[in-house]
Amino acid sequence: MQQHLVISLISDDKPGIVEKLSAAVAENSGNWEDSRMAHFAGKFAGILRVSVPSDHSQGLRDALGALAGAGYKLQIEEAQAVAAGPQQTLQLKLVGNDRPGIVRELSRALAARAINMEQLDTGYSSTPWSGEPLFTATCTVAVAGDMDLDGLRDELDEIADELGVEIDCEAAAPAA
Known part of the structure; x- marks a missing residue:
């Protein structure tokens, strides 16, 4: 079963931010589905949605936690399915x-x-x-x-x- 996560990120802007984030996702069998990212006044901010097999979810959370220890401010939320009409x-x-x-x-x-x-x-x-x-x-x-x-x-x-x-x-x- 797949779990969907929404991850927000802010850090000082520097090369390699997206690479480190994408490596954490890929190394835990995750799939990068959708994102918005930008540079603002010396900071890098982004939000992304990933899917990950449920049995790899904690590994991804741990890998993201390691990034948080390296100066990245991250928030991870489980995505909720929303039923919508036309x-x-x-x-x-x-x-x-x-x-x-x-x-x-x-x-x-x-x-x-x-x-x-x-x-x-x-x-x-x-x-x-x-x-x-x-x-x-x-x-x-x-x-x-x-x-x-x-x-x-x-x-x-x-x-x-x-x-x-x-x-x-x-x-x-x-x-x-």
Whole structure:
């Protein structure tokens, strides 16, 4: 029987982090299934999902524990199966002058409709023409297949107007 684990990691950024993590998974008959990893301000952060035969799970946990002793901050959780009905996946794209509260207002609108963010990527840069701070966000959400999206789009339009940003909401492209 397979066990599925979600592992989060943060450490000082240096070469070999992913190699050590992947070696621990492979040496314990695990399969690296899905991950998101990035460098942030001198730190390396990631989250991954692995499957491992149940009889190798403790060996993997021990190997990851050894990494924790070498300065890696790890958290390991058993993945839970979630039953879901038909869903539609949406992608929200936001761009506008940076200011406090943008993520809060967007997440508030989604939470009020019991919509969970599946992925959120944000960025900060300067507009090329004026040098003003520019905030961008791309958010992937899944909603019930029969959900009427007009109310959500109206609320996102109101938030966009209040914050002086643009928010586009469209069906996400199917996974390749």
